[in-house]
Structures are given as structure tokens and as C-alpha cells.
Amino acid sequence: GQQVMQIPQYQHVQEGEDFTTYCNSSTTLSNIQWYKQRPGGHPVFLIQLVKSGEVKKQKRLTFQFGEAKKNSSLHITATQTTDVGTYFCAASGTYKYIFGTGTRLKVLA
Amino acid sequence: DVKVTQSSRYLVKRTGEKVFLECVQDMDHENMFWYRQDPGLGLRLIYFSYDVKMKEKGDIPEGYSVSREKKERFSLILESASTNQTSMYLCASSFRGGEGGQYFGPGTRLTVT
Numbered sequence: 469g470q471q472v473m474q475i476p477q478y479q480h481v482q483e484g485e486d487f488t489t490y491c492n493s494s495t496t497l498s499n500i501q502w503y504k505q506r507p508g509g510h511p512v513f514l515i516q517l518v519k520s521g522e523v524k525k526q527k528r529l530t531f532q533f534g535e536a537k538k539n540s541s542l543h544i545t546a547t548q549t550t551d552v553g554t555y556f557c558a559a560s561g562t563y564k565y566i567f568g569t570g571t572r573l574k575v576l577a
Numbered sequence: 578d579v580k581v582t583q584s585s586r587y588l589v590k591r592t593g594e595k596v597f598l599e600c601v602q603d604m605d606h607e608n609m610f611w612y613r614q615d616p617g618l619g620l621r622l623i624y625f626s627y628d629v630k631m632k633e634k635g636d637i638p639e640g641y642s643v644s645r646e647k648k649e650r651f652s653l654i655l656e657s658a659s660t661n662q663t664s665m666y667l668c669a670s671s672f673r674g675g676e677g678g679q680y681f682g683p684g685t686r687l688t689v690t
Contacts, residue, residue, distance in 0.1 A: 501678050510667060511620070513678025556620065560675060564610065564635065569619035 472559045474568030482576050487544045489571035491557030500540045501558040501565060502531060511556060514542075547575045580604070581682035583668055589688045596655040598685050600668030606680070607673040609651035611635075611643060613664040614684070620667065626651055627673065658689045 471494045481487050491500065499518045503511040515524055517533035517540060524531045528551075530543045544551055554572045558565035584599035602609065610625040612635075622635030624643040632643050640662060644652045651670075655662055665686050669679040 499675075501675070503678070510681040510684050511669075511679075513680065516676070516678060558679075564608075564622060564625050564633075565675065565679065566622075567612075567620040569617070 472557060472566050472568040474557055474571055476571055477569065478572045478574070480574045480576060481547050483549060484546050487547050487551070487573055489542050489555050489557075489573075491540045491542075491559070491568050493538050493559050496537050497559050498537075499560045500533060501560075502540075502542055503556045503558060503567075504553050505556065505570070506553040509553075544573075547573070549575050549577055551575055581668060581670055581680050583666075583682040583685050585685050586683060587686050587688075589690065590655075590658050591690055592659060594658050594689075596658050596687065596689075598653040598655075598666055598668075598687070600651045600653070600670075600682055601649055602651075602668075602670040602680070603649065604670065604680065605648065606670035607648075608671045608675070608679075609645065610669040610671075610679065611641075611651065611653045612667045612669065613637070614667055615664050623653065658687075660689050663687060663689045 473492045501516045502514040505511045521535045522533040528545045532541045552575050554570040556570045557568045581602045590596050608627050611623045612620045621637050623641050626632045626645040642654045665684050667684045668682040671679040
């Protein structure tokens with residue numbers, strides 16, 4: 469079945485450093501979504517990417533969808549302590565999404 | 578604002594008890610989902626529903642059942658709770674095509690002793 473791998477599993481960065489998490493699928497995706505879960509909270513939808521090679525920005529966050537639509541990345545520029553949490557990608561299937569295992573980001577002040 | 582509510586934030590049950598977890602959404606979403614979240618395993622789909630009275634098994638349906646009698650309400654049932662069902666349970670809803678993402682409830686932390 470469809471698998472979604474997310475790396476790294478954990479990342480500790482100094483405040484102000486950049487951060488990137490990668491999501492790789494074993495199959496071609498129709499679209500991919502990204503979520504953020506703060507410690508003790510629930511996942512919150514960030515963005516959906518649909519087109520091959522698509523790049524979208526939200527302030528310091530940059531999301532990319534690979535040309536082959538089999539991978540995606542989330543890049544945070546100049547991390548802040550408010551960026552702490554776990555970032556999940558979710559790959560589309562019929563009606564449902566398959567979530568990656570997440571990347572837990574810790575930002576050291 | 579989309580709101581997804583779950584009946585309890587914390588629940589403690591004994592092995593063998595029947596457990597009901599309720600989820601209600603107020604956005605007229607067609608799709609509803611139940612996930613469990615465990616450290617290191619991410620979010621795993623238990624069951625989902627794309628319409629009233631419709632249900633589909635997710636990746637880990639064993640030991641669970643669901644009910645969707647009304648569009649806004651999706652219930653997860655543990656017929657006979659076991660200790661390996663101790664987990665965080667998250668409900669979510671979305672439009673049929675998934676546009677706009679899934680909206681999650683606050684979660685229910687279930688402990689089975």
C-alpha cells in the first residue's frame with residue numbers, strides 16, 4: 469500500500485537557524501497537505517499543494533511539491549520559539565489521507 | 578470558524594468495558610475520521626466516513642467500530658477495551674474532496690487499566 473516517509477524524525481535548532489522537513493511517497497500523489505501540532509495540541513492544517521513543482525509561502529514557511537509529485541518539503545527560515553511542534557505531511561488517497569510520522573522540531577532560545 | 582468537539586478530554590476505563598467516544602462538527606463536512614496517535618507512530622487512521630451511515634475501515638480497525646447516524650456526529654466504539662488501546666484519540670472532519678484540509682478536535686486521552 470501507499471507509504472509516506474518523513475525525515476528527519478527530530479530536529480533541534482538554535483533560534484534563528486533554518487529548518488527543513490521532507491516528505492517522500494512511494495507513489496505519485498494527487499495532492500499533499502501539511503499540518504502543525506503544538507505540544508499538547510491537535511494537528512492544525514497549514515496548506516495544500518496540488519500542482520507539480522508548486523511552491524507556496526506563508527510568512528517564514530516555504531512549501532514545495534516535487535516535479536514528479538512524489539515528494540514535498542517544508543522549510544522554515546529563521547526559526548522562532550513559536551515554531552516548536554511536530555510537522556506532519558499528509559498524502560491524499562481516496563477520501564482519506566495518509567499521514568507521515570512527523571518531524572518534531574525543538575527550537576533552543 | 579470550524580469547530581470539532583469531542584465528548585471528553587480525558588477518560589479512564591477498565592479492561593473489558595465498552596467505551597464510547599463522540600465527535601461533533603459544525604461545518605457540514607461530509608467526511609469524518611477517527612485516528613489514534615501514539616509516540617513514534619504518528620497518526621493512524623482507525624475508521625472514516627464519507628456520508629451518513631457510511632463507514633470505511635482505516636489502517637487499524639481491529640477492536641473498534643463506528644457509527645454515523647447524523648452528518649455532524651461520528652462515534653467511535655471500543656466494544657471491549659484493552660490496555661493496548663490506551664492512546665490519544667483524535668477526530669477530524671473535512672469536505673468531501675479534502676479541500677481546506679482536515680479539522681481536528683482537541684483529542685481524548687484514553688487510559689485503559
